[in-house]
Amino acid sequence: MSLKTIWKDYKVLIVMAPSLALVHWGWFHIKSSPLFQVKTESFVPEPGIVAYVMQSNEKNKEK
Template sequence: MGLKTIWRNYRVLIVMGTGLALVHWGWYNIKSNPIFQPKRDEFVPEPAIVRYVLEQEKQAKGK
């Protein structure tokens, strides 16, 4: 079985497998790139958390 026969019989699998591997490799590179990571200082707490913290501070001051 030569390369020509393998290419003819499995052309779709070879092309699709290579394309899928390249897409996943690119996605991994994008996800692991620090440019695309969210910055920690841009964290905005949810209103419920803010309310809870304010209530805790209010209770601590009242004691």
């Protein structure tokens, strides 16, 4: 089996396998990039902190 017959018989596999590997590799890097990560954690302040901030804002307005 020469290289010419291998290329002729398996051209689709030879071209598609590296292409598919590169697509998956790129997709993996896009998904793992911090630029594209969805921020699921939202900041919810505790009630004590909110009350303290509101009281300190009222005191500052009185001055």
